[in-house]
Amino acid sequence: MNDTFFISIVTFTYFSASLVFLISFMFKNKYMGTAALTLTAAGLVLQTLALILRWIHSYQLGIGHAPLSNFYESLVFFSWSIVFIYMVTRKRYGRSITGILATFFSFLILAYASLSGKVDCQIQPLIPALQSNWLISHVISSFLAYACFAIAFGTSILYLGKRKSGSENIGLLPDAAVLDEITYKMISIGFVLLTLGIITGAAWADCAWGRYWGWDPKETWSLITWFIYGAFLHARLTRGWRGVKMSLISILGFLAVIFTYLGVNYILSGLHSYL
C-alpha cells in the first residue's frame, strides 16, 4: 500500500480533529475534548506508520533513505512535528486551543503537500550531498524547532486578536497571560532545538563542504531566526517584557522561519538547494 494514501487519511483525520477540538472548545465539552485528542493521536500514529512505510518502500526501490529528503517529505515531516510537539507538551502546557492550532496547521500543510500539484511526492534517490549520517538529526531537530515556533506563532496571533477586540467569541479564549505563557514555553523549547539544528547543520557542512559556517543564505537565515528568538527570550527573561511586544517578536520570528524554510530556496540561491 502506498504511503501517500495513508497521508490522505491523516490529512482528513487532522481536519476532523481540529473541528472536534473547536466544538469542544466552544461548548467547553470535556467528552468532545477527549474525542479530539483520540483523533489527533490516531492521526499521529497513522502518520508515523506512513513515514515508516515510505522508508521501507524506498529500500524496496533500492534507494533506501529516511523520508526526509525532498520538499514533499519535508512538508509531511513538518506536519508530523507540529502534532508530535503538541502531544508531548500537552500535559504541561496543553490547552484545547493549542490542539486546534496544531491539528489545523498540520492539516493545512498536508493538504498543500497533497493537493497543490506543485509538490512531487515521488520517492527520489539521494544526491551525493544528502548521503550523510547528519541528515536525520539535522532535519529532525530543525523541523521540531519549526513546529514549536509554528504553535507559538498561532498563540501569538490569538493573543493579539484577544487584545484587539474582546468580543464574545474571543472571550472564549484562555486568558491572555496563558497564551503569553504558551508562546514563551514553545519558543524556549524551539530555541534549544533550533540551536541543535544549526549545530548539526554546521557539523554536516564541515564534513561536506570543508567549513562549518560559510554565510550561505540558508545558514545566515537560520542565524537570523536564532537572533530573533534569542532576543525574544532575553527580552522576556531579563527585561520582563510581556504581551503585545512579545507576540510581535514571535510573529516576526516565525516569518523568519518560513523564509529560512522556503524563501531561501525559492527566492535566493545557495548551496542548500534541496530544502
Next chain:
Amino acid sequence: MQTKLYRIFSSARVTVFLFFVLAATSIVGTVIQQGLPLERYEKLFTPRLFAILSFFDVFDMYHSWWFTLLLVLLSINILACTLKQLPRIAKLILNGKKGFDDSVFTSSQIRKTWQRQGNLADLEEQTGVVLRKLAGTPTRVEHNGAHYFFAEKGKYSRLGMVFVHISILFILSGGVIGTIWGFSGQMNVVEGTTSDTVVLLGETGTIKLGFGVRCDDFTVEFYETGMPKEYRSDLTIVEGEKAVISGSIRVNHPLVYKGLKFCQATYGVAGMDKFRVVVHNGRTGKENILTLTLMKKVSLPGSNASFAIAKYVPGQVGRMPTVLGVLLEPGKAHDIFWIEPHRQTDKGGFTFTLQDYESRYYTGIQVSKDPGVLLVWVGFLLILAGFILSLFFSHTRVWVRIAPVEGGYEIAIAATISKNKKAFRKTVEGVIGNFQQGMVL
C-alpha cells in the same frame, strides 16, 4: 565612568538590541551575493551607490569592520553579563549549605511553620525522610539550641546558562582564529596529474601546499533517473617523489592530511584521453580499430598513409560529439574532416567511424584549513551541555528548623526551586501536609 560603561555593557537591553541589529543587518548579505569580483558589482550599481556599498564592505559584509564590531560588542556584552552574574551563582553553588540562616523561614517562596508534640529523635527521623524525598541527604547543624537541616539537589544546573553564554565566546573565538590562520580554496586536479596549488576563495590568491595531491581516478555515477549518485576521486598525497597516503574522497567523506581537509566539491571534463576509430581500408577490405590520443600520428595498416586526431568537440544538445581527423598521405595535401559516431566518413579510400572515447576528468577539491574548529566544537558541546543542565535539572533547596518550645517543638520548613515553581509547590505542600500529620514514614 568605568562603572557606567560596565553597566551599559552588562545590560541585557544591549543584548536584545544587538540581536535585533545583527538579525537585520545579516539580511543584506543574503540579498546581495557575497564575494564576487568587484567588477561585477561595479556593473550592477551606479558609481555613487557602489562607493557607499564598498565603504561598508557590503560585498563581503560578514567580514566587514562594522559587522565584526557588532560581534565584538556582543562578546563584550556576554562577558560582562556573565561576570555580573557569576558572584551570585558562585554563592548559590558554594555557600548553599549555610543551614542556620533564619531568614529563609520567613522569606522563601514556600514556607510553613507549625508546632508539634513528640520526641526529638522521631521528629529528626521524619525530617530526614522528608528532605530525602524532596532534595537529598540533609546536613545537620545545631545553633542556639535549635536543630537545622538542609538538603539540596541540582545546584550545578545554575551553571547551565553560564555554559550557554560562554559557549558563544568559544564559537566566536574559534571563528576569529579560523579567519586569521585558516584558509579555504579550491584545487582542480586532472586525472593522472599532481597539483600542489590551491586557489583561494574569491580568487584572492593562491597557496602552495608543500606537497602534491595526485588524482589517480575520478568517477561519477548516476541513478537511472539521471540524478547524480556518487562523485569519487581517488587521491594520493605525494611528498617529494614519495606517495604517502592514498584514499578516495566522496561528498561527505573528506580526506584529512596535515590539518588540511580535502572535500569533493566539483568536477569537469579536462579533455579526451583515448579515441577508438574504426578504419575500413577499401583496397584491402580489412577493418581495424585504432586507439588514438590527441595529436599523435599513427600509420594506417595496409597503406603508407597515416592518421591523427586533431581536435575533439564535445557533444551538445541534439548534436553528437565529433572529432577532427587528419589524413596524411605522402605527396598529397592533408585531408581534414569530421568523424562522428554511428556515421561513416569516406576519405582517400578509407572509411572512418568514431567508435568510442574515454574522457579525462578533472576533480575540483575544496581544500580548507581551520585551526579554530576545535574551539567551535567545544563551544557546541558547551552550549548543548548548558541547555541540558538548565532544561532537565533544577536547583532545589529545602531547609528545616526544629526548635524546642513549651510543650513540644516548633517545626519550620522552607523550600525554593530555580524553576517549575508551580509543580514544586504542589509536591512540597503535599509532603508538608503529611509531615504535619506525622505520616511521612
